[in-house]
Amino acid sequence: MQTANLLIVLLILSAVAYYMARSRSVSQAQSLGGIRHLHSLPFFYGMRAAIWCALPSLLLLVAWLLFDEPIISSFLISGLPESLQPTSAAEHNLLLNSIENIASGALSAEASEPALVAAAESLRGLRSTGANLVTAAVLSLSVLGMGWGWVKVSPILCARQQVERVFRGILLSCACVAIFTTLGILLSILFESFRFFQAVPATEFLFGTEWSPQMAIRSDQVGSSGSFGAIPLFVGTLLISFIAMVVAVPVGLMSAIYLAEYASPRMRGFAKPTLEVLAGIPTVVYGFFAALTVAPFIRQTGEGFGLQVSSESALAAGLVMGVMIIPFISSLADDVINAVPQSLRDGSLGLGATRSETIKKVIFPAALPGIVGGVLLAVSRAIGETMIVVMAAGLAAKMTANPLDTVTTVTVQIVTLLVGDQEFDSPKTLAAFALGLMLFVVTLVLNFVALRVVKKYREQYD
Amino acid sequence: MTDLNKSRAEQIQSSLAKRYRAEKRFQMYGYAAIAFGLLCVVILFTDIISKGYKAFGQTYIQLEVTYDASILGITDVNDSQQLALADFHGVVKKALKSRFADVSGRKAKRDLYGLISNGAGYTLRDRLIVNPELLNQTETLWLVADDDIDTYYKSIGSDAGAFTGRMSEQRQGWVDQLVESNDVEMRVNRNFFTQGDSREPELAGIRGAAMGSLFTLIITLGLSFPIGVAAAVYLEEFAPRNRWTDLIEVNINNLAAVPSIIFGLLGLAIFINFFHVPRSVPVVGGLVLTLMTLPTIIISSRAAIKAVPPSIRDAAIGVGASPMQVVLHHVLPLAMPGMLTGAIIGMAQALGETAPLLMIGMVAFIVDVPGGFTDPATVLPVQIFLWADSPERAFVEKTSAAIMVLLAFLILMNTLAVVLRKRLERRW
Numbered sequence: 001m002q003t004a005n006l007l008i009v010l011l012i013l014s015a016v017a018y019y020m021a022r023s024r025s026v027s028q029a030q031s032l033g034g035i036r037h038l039h040s041l042p043f044f045y046g047m048r049a050a051i052w053c054a055l056p057s058l059l060l061l062v063a064w065l066l067f068d069e070p071i072i073s074s075f076l077i078s079g080l081p082e083s084l085q086p087t088s089a090a091e092h093n094l095l096l097n098s099i100e101n102i103a104s105g106a107l108s109a110e111a112s113e114p115a116l117v118a119a120a121e122s123l124r125g126l127r128s129t130g131a132n133l134v135t136a137a138v139l140s141l142s143v144l145g146m147g148w149g150w151v152k153v154s155p156i157l158c159a160r161q162q163v164e165r166v167f168r169g170i171l172l173s174c175a176c177v178a179i180f181t182t183l184g185i186l187l188s189i190l191f192e193s194f195r196f197f198q199a200v201p202a203t204e205f206l207f208g209t210e211w212s213p214q215m216a217i218r219s220d221q222v223g224s225s226g227s228f229g230a231i232p233l234f235v236g237t238l239l240i241s242f243i244a245m246v247v248a249v250p251v252g253l254m255s256a257i258y259l260a261e262y263a264s265p266r267m268r269g270f271a272k273p274t275l276e277v278l279a280g281i282p283t284v285v286y287g288f289f290a291a292l293t294v295a296p297f298i299r300q301t302g303e304g305f306g307l308q309v310s311s312e313s314a315l316a317a318g319l320v321m322g323v324m325i326i327p328f329i330s331s332l333a334d335d336v337i338n339a340v341p342q343s344l345r346d347g348s349l350g351l352g353a354t355r356s357e358t359i360k361k362v363i364f365p366a367a368l369p370g371i372v373g374g375v376l377l378a379v380s381r382a383i384g385e386t387m388i389v390v391m392a393a394g395l396a397a398k399m400t401a402n403p404l405d406t407v408t409t410v411t412v413q414i415v416t417l418l419v420g421d422q423e424f425d426s427p428k429t430l431a432a433f434a435l436g437l438m439l440f441v442v443t444l445v446l447n448f449v450a451l452r453v454v455k456k457y458r459e460q461y462d
Numbered sequence: 463m464t465d466l467n468k469s470r471a472e473q474i475q476s477s478l479a480k481r482y483r484a485e486k487r488f489q490m491y492g493y494a495a496i497a498f499g500l501l502c503v504v505i506l507f508t509d510i511i512s513k514g515y516k517a518f519g520q521t522y523i524q525l526e527v528t529y530d531a532s533i534l535g536i537t538d539v540n541d542s543q544q545l546a547l548a549d550f551h552g553v554v555k556k557a558l559k560s561r562f563a564d565v566s567g568r569k570a571k572r573d574l575y576g577l578i579s580n581g582a583g584y585t586l587r588d589r590l591i592v593n594p595e596l597l598n599q600t601e602t603l604w605l606v607a608d609d610d611i612d613t614y615y616k617s618i619g620s621d622a623g624a625f626t627g628r629m630s631e632q633r634q635g636w637v638d639q640l641v642e643s644n645d646v647e648m649r650v651n652r653n654f655f656t657q658g659d660s661r662e663p664e665l666a667g668i669r670g671a672a673m674g675s676l677f678t679l680i681i682t683l684g685l686s687f688p689i690g691v692a693a694a695v696y697l698e699e700f701a702p703r704n705r706w707t708d709l710i711e712v713n714i715n716n717l718a719a720v721p722s723i724i725f726g727l728l729g730l731a732i733f734i735n736f737f738h739v740p741r742s743v744p745v746v747g748g749l750v751l752t753l754m755t756l757p758t759i760i761i762s763s764r765a766a767i768k769a770v771p772p773s774i775r776d777a778a779i780g781v782g783a784s785p786m787q788v789v790l791h792h793v794l795p796l797a798m799p800g801m802l803t804g805a806i807i808g809m810a811q812a813l814g815e816t817a818p819l820l821m822i823g824m825v826a827f828i829v830d831v832p833g834g835f836t837d838p839a840t841v842l843p844v845q846i847f848l849w850a851d852s853p854e855r856a857f858v859e860k861t862s863a864a865i866m867v868l869l870a871f872l873i874l875m876n877t878l879a880v881v882l883r884k885r886l887e888r889r890w
Contacts, residue, residue: 069738164786168700174692175701178713178760181753185724188731251495258492275499280872281506282814284843285865288850292858293509323502330499354481356488377719384721386817387843391850411723411817418730418821436727440720447719 006135010054010142017053017146022046024153032155040160048159049149051166057142064134072126076119084115099123189440192433199427200228205434211397213428228431232397236407241382243318243403244325249375252329260337261359279327287391290320295392302404310406312394321388325378336370373454380446384439386411410435514862520651521612522604523640525557529596539594550583562636573633579606581665609663609856611637615646658831663856668864670831674744674839675813681748682812687805690759698767699789718757725754726821734822741823742838750818755808762804766797799886806879810872816843842868
């Protein structure tokens with residue numbers, strides 16, 4: 001039976017279990033004189049039976065879906081004759097692939113090894129028996145659970161506690177998804193990066209100054225040495241992020257100050273949401289805008305001054321990224337400025353300072369830690385931003401601080417290396433994971449520091 | 463020293479003008495910053511709209527077409543196999559040749575046939591299927607023009623002059639002739655909303671990508687909303703104050719700030735390489751976006767639960783509800799509007815997300831409109847990315863139009879969130 005159909009059957013079965021156990025508890029209660037003589041409400045007896053019916057069989061089903069392929073393939077391999085037993089992991093995969101292809105008819109059976117044809121036959125057989133077995137096991141388990149739930153119904157059964165315990169367990173496991181996600185991220189990028197660092201030494205990756213990830217297919221090929229020095233990528237990332245910050249920090253900060261200290265409520269009610277529109281625009285739209293509008297504009301302007309401007313200049317990507325980050329900085333700064341107690345403002349104004357002096361000499365220093373935290377968060381945003389740079393920045397890994405030149409960034413390289421065909425045994429593909437690891441670590445550290453700074457500051461005035 | 467002769471008050475008096483000027487200047491900076499931000503919004507929207515609005519129109523050319531059975535190579539109109547193989551483009555060529563009888567030479571002829579889109583054949587086929595009696599008859603039809611013609615016709619009369627691109631002067635002459643005889647017309651571009659992707663700009667549509675986005679979002683919403691709400695309920699109502707809980711909270715806060723492309727790496731390594739989920743399907747996209755939006759939904763759901771006053775909980779406990787009943791019967795219904803708002807905002811974020819989907823192969827060129835969760839698909843932002851990379855000039859306006867559609871959806875979702883918050887959220 002197909003998984004979707006099986007799920008529907010399970011749902012129906014547990015509904016039946018719920019109904020049966022519930023009515024049994026009600027009828028038991030009637031002989032005692034009303035449901036107040038039951039330990040729990042009839043609903044909980046029903047739910048308890050439904051949980052017994054659905055949960056164990058669901059777990060079994062999930063376990064099977066996760067592990068059916070390895071189990072079946074280990075059966076297959078052990079069934080092969082001695083001469084065909086694989087010696088390495090690569091050979092193992094190759095063998096499985098050819099068996100798979102014979103079974104699906106992609107490889108003709110006549111031209112293949114008879115033992116493999118037999119294995120393909122048994123693969124088909126194993127798959128269908130496996131599916132049938134699991135269907136049978138899941139259904140019988142759920143019927144058993146249903147029966148157990150029904151039999152155990154009695155006025156003294158603590159059904160509510162049991163149901164609530166299960167429910168709490170489900171809530172806890174949902175909360176743990178976050179931990180598993182982090183673990184998954186760490187494991188996947190660490191594992192692949194480790195394989196990368198086996199092929200390319202970490203020092204070469206971290207301190208090398210040449211990036212050309214194309215691996216030579218033939219040994220005499222020109223220009224395909226495959227060097228993985230990531231410094232040019234870091235330089236490019238920093239350059240673009242720096243340009244973005246040069247735009248975003250002053251504009252974001254000044255607009256936050258204006259909105260918090262000067263603007264009338266009407267102006268604030270209009271300007272704040274409008275600025276926030278910038279935060280809601282998808283980054284791919286910014287990328288399009290940067291590549292098709294801003295970059296040609298900068299190029300033309302630059303040529304007007306007689307400057308050599310690349311059509312994929314770092315300036316275009318950085319400027320647009322800065323615009324994207326403005327609302328991020330302004331809303332964070334707005335929060336911390338508003339958190340500065342009114343008494344500080346009143347004190348300063350009472351001493352005869354002008355409003356701008358109050359802001360510059362009193363409010364800004366008081367809000368500084370929060371603002372620094374916000375800027376750090378914005379930097380981590382800029383470093384991890386992908387679509388704008390993929391569309392508007394170049395691919396050439398250059399070490400330059402000239403904003404009119406083309407540079408490439410870590411995220412651009414990750415996308416370039418991983419879009420399209422991938423082979424998971426070449427350093428070229430694995431390099432993307434090493435870059436991902438760098439990105440993850442850097443943004444994590446930035447966020448951690450930023451949150452610490454913000455938190456420390458907040459405790460001062462509350 | 464003049465200062466010594468002045469009193470303190472005079473000194474302050476004389477510096478006042480300067481200080482007021484500084485005050486004015488500072489205020490001007492703030493004003494300029496706001497103006498710059500607002501200007502960016504205006505420029506962005508006008509740029510996109512001015513580039514894209516023309517894509518909602520499509521140039522059609524009127525031709526007299528004869529459904530000549532000998533050119534088509536069919537004998538029986540009801541035979542679907544014959545119809546599938548029939549040379550409908552030959553009919554279009556014939557019609558063009560008879561319209562411009564004086565054209566000779568191979569290159570010129572090829573140019574001429576290129577006036578009409580390759581997709582026009584399908585229009586003819588569909589008409590013939592519906593009206594079999596048209597065989598060997600002649601009728602006057604409006605057919606989709608090629609994208610070069612479309613771009614040229616749309617740019618006639620613009621300030622910069624007509625955009626000719628790679629069009630030969632001869633072709634321009636033909637189009638001008640057609641325009642003069644009123645055989646060229648702008649119509650609403652229905653292909654754009656009903657078709658999947660195509661290499662021919664005049665045939666490319668966003669329906670495939672929109673459906674892909676829909677399926678992906680359904681998976682994302684179906685997984686991330688229940689899981690997010692459950693996690694938020696646990697953390698707010700049941701979690702004991704211990705290291706384990708702290709670990710969960712730290713993780714959620716960190717995940718909210720991890721760059722989205724990292725989630726793509728996760729999806730590639732875990733879902734595709736380890737669990738062998740097929741590439742390019744909405745299921746994988748939905749799973750990756752679920753993990754990505756989960757922190758947003760958890761954080762906003764927690765805020766909504768926190769906003770429910772403790773008196774509600776105390777009252778429920780007072781009349782004998784168990785902790786679980788307090789949450790399910792009282793806290794959750796009251797917090798639901800806030801949670802829904804958070805979910806909609808999370809979905810808007812997921813709808814606009816591109817980078818992680820590039821990693822898991824949703825960038826494939828897919829012509830068919832996906833019909834389910836396991837059909838290869840692409841999504842709206844990725845379609846925008848793909849079109850933005852295409853060299854044909856006509857794709858620029860398509861891209862802008864697709865962006866307009868995407869932004870319209872986002873604005874709709876955010877408005878819905880705002881309305882929901884205003885309507886349903888209670889102030890305590």
